Amino acid sequence: MPTVTTTGAAAMSGVWDRRISPVARHLVPIAIAVVFSGPAAFVLWRTFRLGALSESLDEIIDPLWRTIQLAVLVSATAAVIGTGLAWLTTRTDLPGRRFWRVVLILPLVLPSFVGAAAFIAGLAPGGIIHDALESIGIDAPRRFRGLGAAWLVLTAFTYPYVLLPVTARFANLPANLDESARMLGLSSTATFLRVTLPQLRPAILGGSLLVFLYTVSDFGAVQLLGYDTLTRVVYATRQTNRALSFAAASVVLILALAVVALERSQRGAAQPDRRATVRPMRPIRLGWRAMPALLACTVVAGIGLVVPVASLGTWAQRGLAEGRIGFGELIDPTISTASVSVIAAVVAVGVVLPVAIATTRRPSPSSQAAAVAVIGGFAIPGLVLALALAVLTLNTPALSRWYQTLPVLIGAYVIHFGSQALASSESAVRAVPANLRESGRLLEPRRGRRWFHVDLPLMRPGLVAGGGLVMLATLKELPATLLLSPIGFSTLATEIWASYEEGFYAATGLASLVLIMLSALLTWALVLRRSDVIRS
Amino acid sequence: MSTPRPLAGAIAALAAISLVATACGSDDTSEDTSNDANAGTTVDAGSAASGSDAGPDVDSVTIYSGRNEDLIQPILDQFTEATGIDVNVKYGDSADLALLIDEESAADNVQADVFLSQSPGSLGFLEQNERLATLPDETLALVDESVRDDEGKWIGFSGRQRVLVYNTELVDESELPTSVFDLTDPEWSGRIGVAPSNGSFQDFVTAMRATEGDEVTMEWLEGLAANDPVSYPKNSAIVAAVGRGEVDVGLVNHYYNYRALEEDPTQPSANHHFPNDDPGAVLIVTGAAILDGTDRPSVAAQLIEFLLSPEGQQYFAAETFEYPLAIGEPPPANLPPLDFAAVGVVAFEDLAGGLEQTRQMIADAGLQG
Numbered sequence: 079m080p081t082v083t084t085t086g087a088a089a090m091s092g093v094w095d096r097r098i099s100p101v102a103r104h105l106v107p108i109a110i111a112v113v114f115s116g117p118a119a120f121v122l123w124r125t126f127r128l129g130a131l132s133e134s135l136d137e138i139i140d141p142l143w144r145t146i147q148l149a150v151l152v153s154a155t156a157a158v159i160g161t162g163l164a165w166l167t168t169r170t171d172l173p174g175r176r177f178w179r180v181v182l183i184l185p186l187v188l189p190s191f192v193g194a195a196a197f198i199a200g201l202a203p204g205g206i207i208h209d210a211l212e213s214i215g216i217d218a219p220r221r222f223r224g225l226g227a228a229w230l231v232l233t234a235f236t237y238p239y240v241l242l243p244v245t246a247r248f249a250n251l252p253a254n255l256d257e258s259a260r261m262l263g264l265s266s267t268a269t270f271l272r273v274t275l276p277q278l279r280p281a282i283l284g285g286s287l288l289v290f291l292y293t294v295s296d297f298g299a300v301q302l303l304g305y306d307t308l309t310r311v312v313y314a315t316r317q318t319n320r321a322l323s324f325a326a327a328s329v330v331l332i333l334a335l336a337v338v339a340l341e342r343s344q345r346g347a348a349q350p351d352r353r354a355t356v357r358p359m360r361p362i363r364l365g366w367r368a369m370p371a372l373l374a375c376t377v378v379a380g381i382g383l384v385v386p387v388a389s390l391g392t393w394a395q396r397g398l399a400e401g402r403i404g405f406g407e408l409i410d411p412t413i414s415t416a417s418v419s420v421i422a423a424v425v426a427v428g429v430v431l432p433v434a435i436a437t438t439r440r441p442s443p444s445s446q447a448a449a450v451a452v453i454g455g456f457a458i459p460g461l462v463l464a465l466a467l468a469v470l471t472l473n474t475p476a477l478s479r480w481y482q483t484l485p486v487l488i489g490a491y492v493i494h495f496g497s498q499a500l501a502s503s504e505s506a507v508r509a510v511p512a513n514l515r516e517s518g519r520l521l522e523p524r525r526g527r528r529w530f531h532v533d534l535p536l537m538r539p540g541l542v543a544g545g546g547l548v549m550l551a552t553l554k555e556l557p558a559t560l561l562l563s564p565i566g567f568s569t570l571a572t573e574i575w576a577s578y579e580e581g582f583y584a585a586t587g588l589a590s591l592v593l594i595m596l597s598a599l600l601t602w603a604l605v606l607r608r609s610d611v612i613r614s
Numbered sequence: 615m616s617t618p619r620p621l622a623g624a625i626a627a628l629a630a631i632s633l634v635a636t637a638c639g640s641d642d643t644s645e646d647t648s649n650d651a652n653a654g655t656t657v658d659a660g661s662a663a664s665g666s667d668a669g670p671d672v673d674s675v676t677i678y679s680g681r682n683e684d685l686i687q688p689i690l691d692q693f694t695e696a697t698g699i700d701v702n703v704k705y706g707d708s709a710d711l712a713l714l715i716d717e718e719s720a721a722d723n724v725q726a727d728v729f730l731s732q733s734p735g736s737l738g739f740l741e742q743n744e745r746l747a748t749l750p751d752e753t754l755a756l757v758d759e760s761v762r763d764d765e766g767k768w769i770g771f772s773g774r775q776r777v778l779v780y781n782t783e784l785v786d787e788s789e790l791p792t793s794v795f796d797l798t799d800p801e802w803s804g805r806i807g808v809a810p811s812n813g814s815f816q817d818f819v820t821a822m823r824a825t826e827g828d829e830v831t832m833e834w835l836e837g838l839a840a841n842d843p844v845s846y847p848k849n850s851a852i853v854a855a856v857g858r859g860e861v862d863v864g865l866v867n868h869y870y871n872y873r874a875l876e877e878d879p880t881q882p883s884a885n886h887h888f889p890n891d892d893p894g895a896v897l898i899v900t901g902a903a904i905l906d907g908t909d910r911p912s913v914a915a916q917l918i919e920f921l922l923s924p925e926g927q928q929y930f931a932a933e934t935f936e937y938p939l940a941i942g943e944p945p946p947a948n949l950p951p952l953d954f955a956a957v958g959v960v961a962f963e964d965l966a967g968g969l970e971q972t973r974q975m976i977a978d979a980g981l982q983g
Contacts, residue, residue, distance in 0.1 A: 137977070195851075202858035221844065221860050301847040306982055314811035317709045317739050318970040396878065465713055472721035482725065560706040561714050565676065565725070576705060580682045581850035581873040 107436045107448035110429060114493055115451040117458055117466035118331055125328040128321035137322060138311060138329055145294055145307040146333070148228055153290040155233045159378060160240025161282055165270060166371050168248040169256075171361040173368060178375050179245070180602050185382025186238040186547075187597035189554040191298025192574055192590050193235050196386035198222055198302065199393075206388040223304035231299055234382035236292050239547065240285030243502045246543035247281040250509040250536065257360075266362050280345050280508070284501025287341045288456065288547075291334050291497070295459045309459050316461070327462045334457030338450050387594065390587040397584020408573065408592050415553055415569040416596060418484070420604065422491035423549035426499045427541050429492055434503035449500060456497040460557035463494055468561055482564050490558040495551040499544030506540025546605035553597050570596070674700040675913045678715060678726040680708025680736060681900060689929045693920045699913060709813060712736035719745045719907060727908040728917055730771075730900070733813035735820075735969050737768040737901045742968070747904040750915050756922045761899050761939045770899030771921040772930040773937040774867040775952070776818050778886040778894065779853050784862045790886045794865070794894025798837025806843040807852040807864030810981040814849060814867050814898050820972045822893040828975070835979035845982065850874075857881035867898060868949070869935045887950060897952070899939065 166172050167179050188196070200207040201218050208218040251274070259269045275282075297309040311326035364371055397403040433452055436445035458466065467490050471477045480486045510533050518532040556571045563569075570593040577585035679686060683705050690701045704711070708731040716739070718724045729746075731737045740746050746767040754766050761770035778797075780790065791797055797806060809815045823831045844861050846852045852864035853874045863886075871885050888894040902921060904914040920926050927938035931946040938945065945951055 195854075199854075199858075202860070223844070302851060304845055310811065310982075315973065316713060317736065318816075318968075318973045393877070461710060465710075465717065468714055469717050469721070472718060472723050478721070478723060481723065557710070560704075561710060565702045565704045572705070576683050579707075579848070579850065580685065581853065581870055581877065582684060583877045585684075 103436070103440065104442070104444045106432050107445045110433055111444070111448040111451035114448075114455050114496065116470050117463050117493065118335075118451075118454050120466040120470060121324060121327050121331055121458060121462060125321075125324040128324055134322045134325040138308065138326055141306055141308045141311050141326070142329055142333070144225070144305065145309075145330070148225060148232070148300070148305065148307065149290045149293040151225075151229045152232045152236060152293045153286045155229070156237040156240050156289040157282055157286040159233065160237040160285060161244050161275075161278065163237070163375065163378065164241050164244035164248060165274070166375065168245055169274075169362055170364050170371070171368075172364060172371055172375070174372075178379075179606055180598060181379050181383065182241060182375065183238045183546075183550070183601055183606075184594060184598055185235050185379070186550050187553060187594055188235065188386060188590060189298060189556060189571055189574060190232070190235060190296050191302060192390075192578055192586060193386050194231050194299040194302040195578065195586075196389035196590070197231055197234075197381075199389040200385040204392070206385055225305055227303045228300050228305040230381070231303060232293055232296065234378070235299070236289045237378070237382075238550075239288040239292065239498070240282060242543050242547055243281040243285045243505060243540075244278055246502055246539045247278055247505050249539040251277055281501060281505050283341050283345055284504070287338065287453070288498055288501070290337055291453070291456045294330055294334055295457060297459060297461075312459050312462060324462075327459060330459060331454070331457050335450065335454055338453045338457070342446065342449065383594075387591070390590045393583040393587030394591055395587075397588065400584075403585050403588050405588070405592070408570065408589055411568045411570050411573050411589075412592060412596060414567060415571070415593070416600060418488060418491065418569070419549045419552040420600070422488050422495065422552040423499075423545040425488060426492045426496045426548040427503065427545045430496050430499045430503050430544070431507075431541070434500060434507050438504050438507040452500050453497040455493045456495065458494075460494070460555070461561075464490065464558040464561040467493070467558065471562075482562060484564060484567075487558065487562045487564075487567075490562050491548070491552045491555060494555070494558060495548045498547035498551055499541075502540045502544030502547065503537075504540075506537035506544070509540060510536045542605055546601060549600060549604070550597060553593065553600075672699070672910060672913050674702060675728060675910060675917050676726045677701060677703045677728045677730060677917070678711045679703050679705050679730040680711050680732045681730045685934050686730065688933065689921065689926055692925065692929070693917060696920070696925075697916065699916070701917070708732040708736040709739075712739050715740060715745055715905060716743055719743075719905070722907070724905050724907040726905055727910045727914040729903045729905055731768075731903070732900055734768075734770075734817055734899055734901055735813050737763070737903055738969060740903065740905075741765070741767045745906050747906045747908065747911060749904060749918070753915050753919055753922075756919065756941065757939045758941060761897070763901075768901045768903040769918065769922075770901050770939045771918070771926070772900045772934065773897040773939050773952075774814075774869055774900070775887065775937065775949075776814070776894055776896050776898065777866060777868045777871075778863050778888065779856050779866050779871050779883055780863040780886055781856050781859055781861075782882045782884050784859055792889070793892045794888055795834060795892075797863075797865075798834060798841060800841070802863070803841045804844075805862040806838070806841060807846055807855050807861035808838070808843045808981065809846050809848050809852055809865075810976050811845075812848045815865065816969060816972050816976065817898050818865070818893075818896050819976060820969060821896040823972060823975075825893055828971075832975055832979065835975060835981060839980040843981070853883060857883045865894070872935045872948075890952065897937065900936070 163178075163182055167175050167182065172178065185193075199205050201222050202208055205218075211218045255273050255277075256269055259273045260266065264272065294307075295309060296307075297313055300307050301310060301313075308326050308330050312323050312330070315323040315326070394403070430452060433445065433448045436442070437449045455463070467486070468481070471481045471486055477486070514532060514536075518528045522528045522531070554571050555569075556575055559567075559569050559572055560575070563572075570589050573589040574586055574593065577583075577589065677690070683703070687703070690703065693699065694701055704726065706714075711729065712731065715724065715726065715729060729737070729740065737746070741763065748766045749769055751766075754762055754769060757769060757771075761773065762768065776794075778790070778794070791799075791802075796802075819831060819835070822834070826834075844855070846855060846864075849866040849870045850873070852861070852866050853870040855861050856864045857874055857878070859882075868885055868887075871883055874881055874883060902918045904911055904918070908914055922940045924940075924943065927940045927943040930936045931938050931943070935946050935948065937949065937952055
């Protein structure tokens, strides 16, 4: 009987799929790929035209090696921390799970330069880490620099890239397999490693890839922490030796694309889920392990959030006490920041979803190319991407009149951060079991209604998580906002940058705290509340 | 299955509405100019209708400013008050804005009339790429010729002196060097903070090349590198590091320490000025230029002249602790007077290879980061 149904459905599905012409099926991903790969194509073309890639190699090779070391360390560590925390906060009876779900995502919200600066301030006399270490008789290091420092800080600020998609994946992972495994006598650890982990693999790989790309294209944190990477070459030579600057940017891009391709080949053929989750899983009892679990959460949140917030609070408090700064000036930037971030998130999910559907349900060279193009948008250092989009907008007749307007700025956010919605969207598409789609076709011939009543509800956790990452990235985006926004437009990130750049630390502190609060509010209201996980 | 979510829709709608409101409502002047600027080379019907006969709109001027908003917006507001001309500003990093202007200019779509740069380097970059218009002679005559471009393409409006900031708890005053050349002594090993990729440091090294020659400069850079200095991205980061005691001394522009002490009066840091004739005491100018292709050159010049007026110059002296550059303006009360004849100023045009040669020398010496 089941066999008959499946065969029948397969035949039916053939009928229905024929409704979309094969041309259209390829055209949509290709069109999206073309738009997303514009900046990368520009960077490579400009590099080729300036023609210095071969001469520049000896200035590039050492920073390249350091970049690879850092990116591998950070993404591997973030994968472990993000997955572990996702498991703790969704599958166990960890005390205060809801609280941790919000708090553990927040380290993502600070621009890396201000996060690193605030972290360093925490180590200085009067800083929270310095004083804490002193109270237990340890001298804080005088200098906090180099690979180790960059590794720690970047990991602390990027592991949520793994945490969020994995949390979303847990939300619609069929619980029955776990439960059967445990009923058959596997320990919870063995269940996790042998049953759960393989199902999480695409989400973990996708999230770690984002961490890798974030690290290779970061400039603010590594620069402050004295770790010399390729982005330093890009920035230090951007005006004096443009050939070298573009060559370095191209190397970042090529490295990133190679890793993207590797990740996609490692991910393997994705199977859609066999069935949709219809009931929440009974949480695993941590028992005595609750204490170490809580400690782990506290340490991670402490490094990524409490230490920077304490430093930022000290800065802000000085200025507030003296009346030098106030909240009034931050109202407009706060509204602007929230608005563009939410819009960018919605648009990004809308644009990326067709790609996710194509790669998951109808994998083909064109769909894979589209996925690589979408992810590649995140691999270009922010400033280079902003300049590339400026050049493309200025020189495209149909677009040039939109230069420095909000639609183009939103487009820039979507191109830069669309990748962050892709992994989660692919998970979302996989969460719709094939048999459910088949029965849906039999019961509801209207494609639109089926989409809204069957597909979308099942995809929601993944889509919301993906949109959430785009939103959080946009909230703190700087270079594109500075260069491509309409004149007079400011966001919290531009306020933070402007005051930090000139050493107005009180204003930096206040604007950063407002950014953290805004991010927490939006994450809770728009992401966690709607991604189902919070209800479990 | 899911129930409809009116809240999500409401929030999204609210966001969209407030965005439109922010974009259009908060700053009606910006709308005028962006229309006007977007029109680029074509004649803008809107601006023609707004008053002046078919000519460009003289009610506003657009600036790309590498100088920080907190440091310059008040004097721009005074300009608007005095003249009735609206000022629209895009703020950003000087080097980034220079790159953007270069691309806009290449596409024949320049948005701004005036560029204000923190660093002579970015002005030199645009001059080299022929993106700057020549300033009127009467504007150029407002300052000493040492603080303006020989070709009349840019003019300095305020100056910062290079100093050695030091931690007063870690360094005794008697220990301080009398020349920047003394920093290559082994006693300073591991104690110096520098910003090799920062514009001001590169400008300072460029000035040293002009006065001392490439050989002496290279020797000094190598001596400095041999002392294992600690690299920072920018001046403010060095001052903060000196304040924390992470390094003992740092090569910076003078005014960052005043800012740092305003933020935290307990920070144990102070400026040490080298003698005026020392290369370590060079003046880094903040410069203004009119962009090639602007259709409002006279308003642009008017704005730059306002920055150089007594009102503008005393604003910089009093509010940003900088040296005024207009002839006859006294320096800020808390700063030693400056002998413009003695203090070196960056002059790119005299140097082979310009700023790129400087950057290459810094990199070859082994200073990185």
